[in-house]
Amino acid sequence: MELLDNLALGLGVAFTPINLIYAFVGVLVGTLIGVLPGIGPVATIAMLLPTTYGLPPVTALIMLAGIYYGASFGGSTTAILVNLPGEMSSVITVLDGHQMARQGRAGPALCIAALGSFLAGSVATLLIAAFAPPLAEIALKFDAAEYFSLMVLGLVSAVAMAGGSVLKAVLMTILGLLLGAVGMDVNSGASRFTFGMSELIDGIGFVAITMGLFAFAEIAINLEQRGHHNLLAQRISGLWIKWAEFKQALPAVLRGTALGSMLGILPGGGATLSAFAAYALEKKVAKDPTRFGKGAIEGVAGPESANNAGAQTSFIPMLTLGLPSNAVMALMVGAMIIHDIQPGPQVMTRNPDLFWGLIASMWIGNLFLVVLNLPLIGIWVKLLSVPYRLLFPLILLACAIGAFSTSNNMFDVWVAIVFGVLGYVFIKLGCEPAPLLLGYILGPLLEENLRRALVLSRGDFTVFLTRPISLVMLLIAAGLLLLIAAPIIRKQRAIVFAEEK
Amino acid sequence: MMWVRNPRDLLAGLLFVAFGGAALVISQAYEIGAASRMGPGYFPRMLGVLLVVLGAVLALRGLWPSSQAQPRWHLRPLLVILAGVASFTIAAPRLGLVVAGFLLVCISSAASPEFRWKEALLSGAIQGLAAVAVFIYGLRIPLPVWPVLLAGGQ
Numbered sequence: 001m002e003l004l005d006n007l008a009l010g011l012g013v014a015f016t017p018i019n020l021i022y023a024f025v026g027v028l029v030g031t032l033i034g035v036l037p038g039i040g041p042v043a044t045i046a047m048l049l050p051t052t053y054g055l056p057p058v059t060a061l062i063m064l065a066g067i068y069y070g071a072s073f074g075g076s077t078t079a080i081l082v083n084l085p086g087e088m089s090s091v092i093t094v095l096d097g098h099q100m101a102r103q104g105r106a107g108p109a110l111c112i113a114a115l116g117s118f119l120a121g122s123v124a125t126l127l128i129a130a131f132a133p134p135l136a137e138i139a140l141k142f143d144a145a146e147y148f149s150l151m152v153l154g155l156v157s158a159v160a161m162a163g164g165s166v167l168k169a170v171l172m173t174i175l176g177l178l179l180g181a182v183g184m185d186v187n188s189g190a191s192r193f194t195f196g197m198s199e200l201i202d203g204i205g206f207v208a209i210t211m212g213l214f215a216f217a218e219i220a221i222n223l224e225q226r227g228h229h230n231l232l233a234q235r236i237s238g239l240w241i242k243w244a245e246f247k248q249a250l251p252a253v254l255r256g257t258a259l260g261s262m263l264g265i266l267p268g269g270g271a272t273l274s275a276f277a278a279y280a281l282e283k284k285v286a287k288d289p290t291r292f293g294k295g296a297i298e299g300v301a302g303p304e305s306a307n308n309a310g311a312q313t314s315f316i317p318m319l320t321l322g323l324p325s326n327a328v329m330a331l332m333v334g335a336m337i338i339h340d341i342q343p344g345p346q347v348m349t350r351n352p353d354l355f356w357g358l359i360a361s362m363w364i365g366n367l368f369l370v371v372l373n374l375p376l377i378g379i380w381v382k383l384l385s386v387p388y389r390l391l392f393p394l395i396l397l398a399c400a401i402g403a404f405s406t407s408n409n410m411f412d413v414w415v416a417i418v419f420g421v422l423g424y425v426f427i428k429l430g431c432e433p434a435p436l437l438l439g440y441i442l443g444p445l446l447e448e449n450l451r452r453a454l455v456l457s458r459g460d461f462t463v464f465l466t467r468p469i470s471l472v473m474l475l476i477a478a479g480l481l482l483l484i485a486a487p488i489i490r491k492q493r494a495i496v497f498a499e500e501k
Numbered sequence: 502m503m504w505v506r507n508p509r510d511l512l513a514g515l516l517f518v519a520f521g522g523a524a525l526v527i528s529q530a531y532e533i534g535a536a537s538r539m540g541p542g543y544f545p546r547m548l549g550v551l552l553v554v555l556g557a558v559l560a561l562r563g564l565w566p567s568s569q570a571q572p573r574w575h576l577r578p579l580l581v582i583l584a585g586v587a588s589f590t591i592a593a594p595r596l597g598l599v600v601a602g603f604l605l606v607c608i609s610s611a612a613s614p615e616f617r618w619k620e621a622l623l624s625g626a627i628q629g630l631a632a633v634a635v636f637i638y639g640l641r642i643p644l645p646v647w648p649v650l651l652a653g654g655q
Contacts, residue, residue, distance in 0.1 A: 165510075167559050171517045171552065178524055178548045185541035190531055192541055193524075216583065223578035223612050389613035390624055393606040396582060397628055400589045400605060401598075405642050413590045417583050424579050428572040429513035447544045459537030 007129055010356030014364055019059050023361045026063035027368045030070020034087050035078050035380045039395055041071040041087070042327045042437075043218065046210035047398050049335055050405040057339035058354040062361040064335055068328045069121065069311045069362065072271045073369045076113045076304050077380050081106060084384075089271035089307040092279045096292060096299030109300050111241040112249045114373050116305035120257040121366035124312035127261050128319070128359050132348065136320040139345035144452035145463050149470040149477075151446045154323045156477040157266060158438050160484045168431045176436035179204060180443020187451065199411040206334045208412040209440060211399045212419025213426075213433040214327070219392050220424050245297055252282050252298035253305045260309030265316050270326040274310030275303035312362055319355060320345055322445070327434040330441040506566040514560025521552025578612040585609030597645040602629035 013019060033044045045064050052060035075087030080097035093113070100109040142150065159169040182193045183203035194200040241249075259281055260274035282302040283289050292299050315332075317323045322343035324330040336343045341351060348355045373380070403412045423433050457463035464470050524545050534540030585608035593601035606625035610616055633646050 165559075167555065167562075168513060171513075171555055171559065174548055174551050174555070175517065175520055178520070178545060178552070181545050181548070185531075187539075188532070188541045190541040192531060192545060193527060216586070217579075219582055220579035220612075223582070223614075224575045387615065389610060389615045389617075390620075392582070392613070393585070393609045393621075393624065394628055396586055396609050397589070397602055397605050397632055400586050401632060401642060404593070404644070408643055410590045410594065413586065417586055417590070420583055420586075421579070425516070426513075428574060429509050429516070430572075431513055450544065451539045454536050454539065457537075459535055461536065 002133075003129055006133075006352070006356050007360060009352060010129075010358075010360030013058060013353045013357030014062070014360040018056075019062050019357065019361060020364070022055070022059045022063040023066050023365045024368055026066020027070035027073070027365045027372060030067040031074035031077075031369065031372055031380065032383070033067070034071035034074020034076075034090075035383055036386075036391065037078070037084055039391075040214065040218070041068045042210060042331065043215035043395070043399070044071070045328060045331045045335075046207050046214065047395075047402045049207055049331070049338070050402050052335070053338070057336070057341055057351075058357045060335060060339060061332065061354065061358050062365075064332060065315070065358060065362060066365045069308060069365065070369060072307045072311045073114075073117055073373060074380065076117075076300075076307075077110065077373065077377060078384060080109045080113065080300070081381055082384060087271075089275050089311070090304070091272075092275050092303045093300055095279070096294070096296050099293065099295035100297065100300065103295050105295065108241040108245050108297065110377060111374065112246070112253070112297060112301045113304040114370050115241075115246075116249070116253040116256065116301045117308040118366050118370050119253055120260060120305035120309035121312055121369075122363055123257050124261050124264070124309045125359060125363045125366075127313060128316055128362075129356075132316055132320045132355075132359075135316065136345035136348045139321050142345075142469070143467070144449040144456065145467050145470045146473070148446065148449040148453055149464055149473040150321060150323060151442050151449070153473045153477040154317070154325070155435075155438060155442065155446075156480055158325065158435055160480050164430055164432055166481075166484050168429075169435045172426070172431050172433070172435040173439040176439020176441075177443040177446060178439075179209070179436070180440045181447065186444075186448075197411075199407075199409060203444075204440075205403070205406050205412045205415060206331075206437075206440065207406045208403045208415040209419050210327075210331060210437060211403055212416040212421075213423035213437065215395060215399045216416060216420030217423030217427055217433070219395065220420070221427055222388070223392070249297045249301035252301040255281060255285070256302035256305030257309045259302075260306030261313045263306070264310035264313030264325075266325065270314040270328070271307040271311040274306040278302040278306030308366075315358075315362075318343070319347060319358075322347075324438060324441060327437050330437050333441055507563045509563070509572060511560050511563025514556045514558070514563060517552050517556030518560065519556075521549045521554075521556055524549035524552065581612035582609040585612075593644050595645075595649050597647040597649070598633050598642075599629045599646060600648060601644075602632040 014023065029044065029048070030041065033039050033041065045067050048067070049064065052063060071087050072089045075085055075090035076093050076097065079085040079090040079093040080101050083094055083098040085091040085094050097109050097113070100106065155173050159166060159173060182200055184191050184201050191201060256278040259278050263274045263277055264270055279299060279302060282298045283292050286292065286298065314325045314329055317325050318329040318332055322333065324333045333343045341347060341354065399416065400413050403416045404410060406412050426433055453463055454461070464474060528542045528545040528549060531542030531545065532540035533542040533546065585605045588608055589601045589605040592604055603625040606628045607621050610621035610624070
């Protein structure tokens with residue numbers, strides 16, 4: 001079977017010593033930042049990206065991917081033990097997970113979170129292996145017009161899934177597209193928006209942008225809001241889970257896995273959305289919904305499985321179409337470009353070792369995570385006692401050196417500072433920075449395909465409507481925009497996102 | 502400004518209009534071409550128009566009442582941490598990574614409400630040295646370790 005051959009190829013790549021080591025480093029760092037509040041996977045991946053320059057591309061991607069799903073794994077630990085979600089994706093786990101811990105059931109809660117995540121991760125890995133090739137096959141037939149419409153659809157659905165005002169998210173996306181245009185225009189050789197600075201010829205450094213928006217601005221916001229939080233020192237006894245509890249949780253794990261896998265594929269989806277949706281689903285199907293919020297094990301099992309499944313299946317559109325569905329995937333696309341790999345459907349045929357190696361490494365990474373999280377849980381909890389006032393200068397220092405090392409030029413650090421100010425202003429004005437990053441990454445591709453499509457059609461804009469696949473994608477995009485603009489949905493959406501905060 | 506009910510949306514809208522306007526003005530210098538043969542100015546101008554129009558819509562919405570909480574601005578932490586990073590940027594090429602790292606940590610630590618002098622100095626010194634160990638020797642970042650004068654111009 002082809003699937004098995006491919007997986008065997010992937011496992012062969014993933015099981016080389018260097019890739020095993022970096023997969024381990026990735027999930028270790030991911031767990032670490034997942035446990036620590038105040039630093040997320042986006043900032044961490046941007047920070048560590050420059051350190052991967054010397055590595056083979058597949059090793060670099062394996063490590064960076066490990067950080068992402070490791071973070072969604074580690075975030076649950078603090079959510080359960082100290083009522084403090086380490087990551088957005090584990091916000092919902094706090095509700096029942098911490099209640100379980102207070103009832104002295106921290107062990108089973110942590111255990112089901114880890115086992116559920118592992119199961120979900122394994123299923124999602126198989127799903128990627130099964131669905132990515134046919135999707136890429138379709139995408140290989142795409143012409144410029146289809147690509148343009150696909151990217152429009154991707155950006156629109158990312159907007160639809162973002163929290164807060166739709167109009168603001170649209171504006172942030174457009175601003176991101178504009179920032180992507182900075183630098184030399186590949187078709188004409190003209191410099192655009194470079195203000196005579198030679199450092200901008202290659203465009204604004206995306207590591208610098210990400211650090212400014214996601215590290216500097218976040219730290220400033222954290223420092224404003226920071227109150228003292230009391231750590232609830234929990235003694236964890238009996239990490240294992242009883243068979244009866246496991247049987248009760250298993251259906252929730254399976255439902256969470258299925259839901260998370262589906263939502264992860266959608267542009268704009270990923271770990272966070274999957275977790276919220278899974279919690280809502282568990283509450284709906286429960287015989288006695290009043291148990292939720294009081295330590296129901298399904299309320300931990302469902303969302304924790306879903307967020308891990310979602311984190312992994314969000315790799316599908318990135319790997320097969322070159323279409324990032326969230327800020328982390330935008331960074332992965334950037335990382336591929338830095339390593340001279342053009343993201344898109346051809347990755348699978350041109351770099352099969354990279355594609356299958358990355359997928360196989362996710363399964364191995366999930367295995368590492370179970371080992372890292374269950375027996376070593378005490379160490380992670382101790383880490384929480386490191387005060388933020390010692391932590392954030394360290395993050396700043398790592399960011400400053402990281403931004404410098406992308407081009408060995410201090411210019412990138414200044415760019416990061418400018419985007420730190422901008423990011424702070426945007427957050428204060430209620431504009432989420434993630435759509436800007438997506439727009440920035442997709443900008444050059446969107447422009448290129450727009451140009452090519454119109455060259456082929458001799459300037460006729462109807463080309464996007466007369467080609468059936470392109471038309472369908474634009475119709476879905478338009479439908480989505482109409483849908484979120486409709487008053488009823490808007491209200492529902494506001495409720496969903498209000499729960500999030 | 503009594504008639505502004507939602508200054509947050511108004512400000513955000515004006516900010517986007519400003520970005521779009523700037524893009525439109527600057528891209529006047531780039532050849533626009535035609536749809537079938539786009540010049541470098543075509544796409545930026547499209548985006549500029551979109552930003553100005555949609556930004557204006559957002560700004561106008563700021564005139565309508567809203568239940569949204571308005572932000573409070575505490576610029577101090579932001580300015581202090583960015584001053585720390587800026588000091589690093591200026592210091593690193595001449596004074597070396599140890600001094601620059603020390604400056605960054607000490608200055609930015611002051612952004613925390615729980616700031617303590619002695620602790621910041623100590624952690625600055627440790628982190629400056631740790632940065633050298635990791636980044637210069639581990640990852641071979643081309644920055645001087647010590648002030649350039651002391652190291653004899655290297």
